[in-house]
Amino acid sequence: MPFPENTPPPVPDPDYLGEDAAEPAATTPTVQLTSARAHRLFRRFERPEPSPTRTAVRHIGLFLVTLVTTTLAGIQLTRGDIGLLPLDVFALRGAALSAEVQRGLWFALPFLGVLTVHEFGHYFTARRNRVRTSLPYYIPFPMGLGTFGAVIRIKDRIFSRREFFDIGLAGPLAGFLVAVPLLVYGFANLPPLEYLFSIHPEYARYGADYARYVYGPGAQGITLAKPLLYLLLEAVVADPARLPHPNELMHYPVLMAGALSLFFTALNLLPLGQLDGGHILYGLLGQRRFNKLALVLFIGFVFYAGLGIFTLRSGGQTWLYGGPIYAGYLALIFWRVLPTPRQGLLLAAGIWAAQLAYAALDPGILGNPGWLVFGLLLGRFTGIYHPPAPDERPLSPARKALGWAMVAIFALCFTPSPFK
Numbered sequence: 001m002p003f004p005e006n007t008p009p010p011v012p013d014p015d016y017l018g019e020d021a022a023e024p025a026a027t028t029p030t031v032q033l034t035s036a037r038a039h040r041l042f043r044r045f046e047r048p049e050p051s052p053t054r055t056a057v058r059h060i061g062l063f064l065v066t067l068v069t070t071t072l073a074g075i076q077l078t079r080g081d082i083g084l085l086p087l088d089v090f091a092l093r094g095a096a097l098s099a100e101v102q103r104g105l106w107f108a109l110p111f112l113g114v115l116t117v118h119e120f121g122h123y124f125t126a127r128r129n130r131v132r133t134s135l136p137y138y139i140p141f142p143m144g145l146g147t148f149g150a151v152i153r154i155k156d157r158i159f160s161r162r163e164f165f166d167i168g169l170a171g172p173l174a175g176f177l178v179a180v181p182l183l184v185y186g187f188a189n190l191p192p193l194e195y196l197f198s199i200h201p202e203y204a205r206y207g208a209d210y211a212r213y214v215y216g217p218g219a220q221g222i223t224l225a226k227p228l229l230y231l232l233l234e235a236v237v238a239d240p241a242r243l244p245h246p247n248e249l250m251h252y253p254v255l256m257a258g259a260l261s262l263f264f265t266a267l268n269l270l271p272l273g274q275l276d277g278g279h280i281l282y283g284l285l286g287q288r289r290f291n292k293l294a295l296v297l298f299i300g301f302v303f304y305a306g307l308g309i310f311t312l313r314s315g316g317q318t319w320l321y322g323g324p325i326y327a328g329y330l331a332l333i334f335w336r337v338l339p340t341p342r343q344g345l346l347l348a349a350g351i352w353a354a355q356l357a358y359a360a361l362d363p364g365i366l367g368n369p370g371w372l373v374f375g376l377l378l379g380r381f382t383g384i385y386h387p388p389a390p391d392e393r394p395l396s397p398a399r400k401a402l403g404w405a406m407v408a409i410f411a412l413c414f415t416p417s418p419f420k
Contacts, residue, residue: 059135066138066147067108073146074107075100077250080199084143107253108146112138114178114261118268119150121174122167129163132156149264160391161283165399168279169406172268176409179265183230183258187237190252196244199251211245223247224259224419227266229412266413269406272298273384277410282386283395284403291385295337298384302333302375303351304416307367310352311359327352329372333379368417 050058072085079086089100119136126133132155139148158164197204206213223246226234234243244252249259269277272294282290310318310326330348338344359365378384395403 055135059137062138062140063136066140066150067112069140069142069146070108070112071101071104071146073144074104074111074253077107077256078103078199078253080248080250082144082250085146103253107257110182110254111145111257111260112147114175114182114257115147115150115264117178118171118175118265119152121170121172122152125170126152126154126167129166131158131163131167145260158389161286161389161393162391162395162399164279164386164389165283165395165403168276168283169403172265172276172409173402173406175261175268176265176413179258179261180229180233182254182261183233184237186252186255186258187233189254190239190242190244192242196248196251200248208241215245215247224249224256224263225415225417226259227262227413227415230259230262232412262413263415263418266410266415269410269413270301271407271410272301273378273382274386275382277406278386280403280406284400284407286392286394287386287388294384294386298337298375298378299347299351301371302330302379303355304367305369305371305375306330306352307355308359308365309367309369310356311363312356313363329376333375335380337379337384370419 069085072087072089075089076082076086089097089104092100115138116136123133123135134153134155136150136152138150140146141148154167158167193208200214203210203214226246244255250256268275269280271277271281278290278294281293284290285293306326310323327348330352331345334344334348334351335341336344338347
């Protein structure tokens, strides 16, 4: 079969006996087994592509389902809650249903718009580099934000360091260029406080100073941390008299969509493994230097994530039930990080010891345990290192400048504890 220009030819299967093999063509058990293996390989690698109609139905169907789930998530968010999607909406009729759906779409459409632009940034750049890729697969989810985002599947081997860089950079850059105007629009079009008072009538008697009376010391609420870029745009664009308290941000769907778009931009730009940020930093540094830095960054990432979970003052039950689980977690993610499993286990033990020592010096310190799930995905499944490309030539000066600009964008959009 024809191979794409940037894909090397296949390595012959040593188990396959062709017509020129030295062995006689007589039907023997060995030849029968080898023929069966060759047939399985043929079916695996020569399976015909699904029809265009079936492919279109799959992608459009996933998008429509995700649009429904994110719309429901927007409704739940504007109600001030996050959790399972509000299925009670389907029991509404007429104006009540229209009002709820409209509020949900004010979140879903801009949020999915940024995700879509991000993925098509990857898609069109891959196609420009003659790398076959799928259209975006949207991932619906029945709670939280209503989606786990979207992904595309690269169908060819990427040939050069430059291609890794270009394809990895195009997605977050395109999404960022949409997320910033979205956030500016959200700040510039904040509704008056009467909008918030219509949701919380009990706040109205306090007026613009409601936060001082409603939120006492230690008040609980779901808030998004504000990265540097968010704070900058807030200071430049927003009317201070209309800015919501952080605990009320969920009632502002466009602002919420813009803030989450910055978060997902930063998440994709984490400089680890084969995330977009990993592709970018690999393009800038090359494989050897990137992989050395990736190990240091991953150690710091996990160190911060688990900081304060266990301390020398933790109770016996915490150590009895949680200790073995956390020890197994550290062993699992560091098992393959170093050349031998023994070195990985020693590294895991050293990180835990360092966390305990730091927590003893600062008893109130707490990292962000939510990052531990992401650490598991990186350490165990996707990997923290970047594979080499056949063509390792360095980038042009213009691409290097753009790459370091993306590193700066990551710093502006990232916050170590995005949810509080």
